[in-house]
Structure formats: structure tokens, C-alpha cells
Amino acid sequence: MTALLDPLTDAYLLEMAQHFAALGSAVPRAGPRRWSMPPPLRRGEQLVKVGDACAPDPFLQQLSR
Numbered sequence: 001m002t003a004l005l006d007p008l009t010d011a012y013l014l015e016m017a018q019h020f021a022a023l024g025s026a027v028p029r030a031g032p033r034r035w036s037m038p039p040p041l042r043r044g045e046q047l048v049k050v051g052d053a054c055a056p057d058p059f060l061q062q063l064s065r
Helices: 010-023 039-049 058-063
Strands: none
16 A cells, blocks of 8 residues: 555645545435334333332332341
8 A cells, every 4th residue: 555655746645635634425314204113122221211100119118228
């Protein structure tokens, strides 16, 4: 790769970089997710973010012993 780029001037490399940067991407940007989470994942997310109000708190159980 070095042998390929060594003979090129910095100005020419900059010109090539600007050319390809101006082309943009051939792949479209990803949009928002359009799928919903399956119930087990949704339940897991709820447990992590909110907890389970029906489950006893192990910390409080230790204090009451």
C-alpha cells in the first residue's frame, strides 16, 4: 500500500479525499426501529428499569430478621 501512495502528493491525496467525501453514502441511513420487543424482553426491560413491586425486597427481609 505504501508503494501505491508514496508517489502521490499530499495535495492530490487531499483532492481525492474531498472527492470521495462529497459523494456521500450509497447505503441509506437506518430509520427508527419498527419492531416491538417480544414479551420476555419487554418484561426484562421493565424489571431492570422499574423493578417488581410484587416481589419482596431481599434487603428489607434481612433487616426484619
